[in-house]
Amino acid sequence: MKVMLADFHKFIGYSGGIENVFAKMASALSERGYDVIAVFADEKTEGEPFFAVPKSVKLLNLYHLPGEKAVKPSGLTKALREVIRPFSRAAARDQNYRLLYQAKAQLSRLLEKEKPDVIVSFREPTGRLLLDGVGTKIPVISMLHNDPDEIFRGSPAEERKALEKSAAIQVLLPSFISKAKKYLHYDHFIAIPNAVNAPHVTADHLAKKDKYTITCVGRLTGRTKRQHLLIEAFAKLAQGHPDWQVQLWGDTYDKPYVASLKSKIKKYGLEKQVFLCGTTKDMDAVWKETDIFAFPSHHEGFGLALVEAMCCGIPAVGYRSCPAVNEIIVSGENGILCEDGVDPLSQALGRLMDDRMLRRTYGEAARSMAEKYHAEKVWEQWEGLLRRSLGIRYSKGGVS
Incomplete structure (x- = not known):
């Protein structure tokens, strides 16, 4: 079977x-x-890509295909998108699609040349271009990588209608199916979680250390990941816990937010206890140092880093209101879910910081519960979906 993975986005x-x-x-x-x-x-x-792709995979850039004219997205359209964004999310996403639509001809010729049996679309604009812009009849499995409320609230109607032509739509958690149905007139959903390659690390919560570490992994951004809440929560604990530190790992492309985090670190005098660590390809080294995983996100589609930490036997703290996190963390069993705000987060962290036996108990449960996300099990589910997709024919409002 020839499979095309399509993510028409920067890589x-x-x-x-x-x-x-x-x-x-x-x-x-x-x-x-x-x-x-x-x-x-x-x-x-x-x-080079940050995440390695093996040479056995044909890796292609749609904007720079061999033998094709390079696609240069319109600067005017980009500027208009930024002007529109504060007033209409849907209109801004339409502008994004117009940028992508400039590669329609290149995509049509690529599909004709490669003739994939099935396509897996990684983002909604990608699916829109495949199913509406190009109008491919090749089965397209559309992936939803976030909470459907976050994806579709304020999304263009044309984008939703295009996705309804998918051969199947994959969501990350079973609870996301009912959410997606609020926006899409569609029935062929399937829940498959992200595949997690379990790190080769197991936390030892009874070991005595000079430094204990709270880790947060995710791009530094205020709207989604909200690392500022972790800094503020730790500031209430830092003086009484001089042997604890916080490491924030993630991409720092949001320069204004990064500057605000640095300002908070300085404001609370945490320069020797809170660190912005950037990105790394050696996550095993990060997990080896970690005693608690903190995840103050507003919303998540899954939380790869959260499950990786759990695979290592690391207990986690997150907000009860955060989609996905509030299903992966089972409060009182493999970690703690707290109410919104700085004080509840600080109290939850403090409870784990002060009780190494509780960290071990929750960590052991976390490692056991994370087994269902192990890569081998997840890829088996994907193989089944790919095989079934070849027998699917399109019908109005979904598949039959």
Whole structure:
């Protein structure tokens, strides 16, 4: 079977969760004997992907295809998008789609040349271009990488209608199916979690250390990940816990937010206890130092880093209101879910910081509960979906 993975988005040097899944799926399917084409869309022509893609995968940049005229997204359209964004999320996303639509001809010729049996679309604009812009009849499995409320609230109607032509729509958690149905007139959903390659690390919560570490992993951004809440929560604990530190790992592209985090660190005098660590490809080294995983996100689609930490036997703290996190963390069993705000987060962290036996108990449960997300089990589910997709024919409002 020839499978095309399509994520018409920047990929070179990007270290986000979707890019991680894109590379992992390409590698996993190739290892299982599939003929894999992985297509992204990046104006860059130089540099390497942050997440490695094996040479057995044909990796192509839609904007710079061999033998094709390079696609240069309109600067005017980009500028208009930024003007519109504060007033209408849907209109801004339409502008994004117009930028992508400039590669329609290149995509049509690529599909004709490669003739994939099935396509896996990683983002909604990608699916829109495939199913509406190009109008492909190749089965397209559309992935939803976030909470459907976050994806579709304020999304363009044309985008939703296009996705309704999908051969199947994959969500990350069973609870997301009912959410997606609020926005899509569609029935062929399937819940498959992200695949997690379990790190080769097991936390030892009874070991005595000079420094104990609270870790948070995710791009530094105020709207989603909200690392500022962790800094403020730790500030209430730092003086009484001089042997504890916080490490914030993640991409620092949001320069104003990074500056605000540095300002908070300085304000609370935490320069020797809170660190902005950037990105790394050696996550095993990070997990080896970690005693508690803190995840103060507003919303998540899954939380790869959260489950990786759990695989290592690391207990986690998150907000009860955060989708996905509030299903993966079972409060009182493998971690703690707290109410919104700085004080509840601080209290939850303090409880684990002061009780190494509780950290071990929750950590052991976390490692056991995370087994269902192990890569081998997840890729088996994907293989079943890919095989079934070949027998699917399109019908109005979904598939039959």
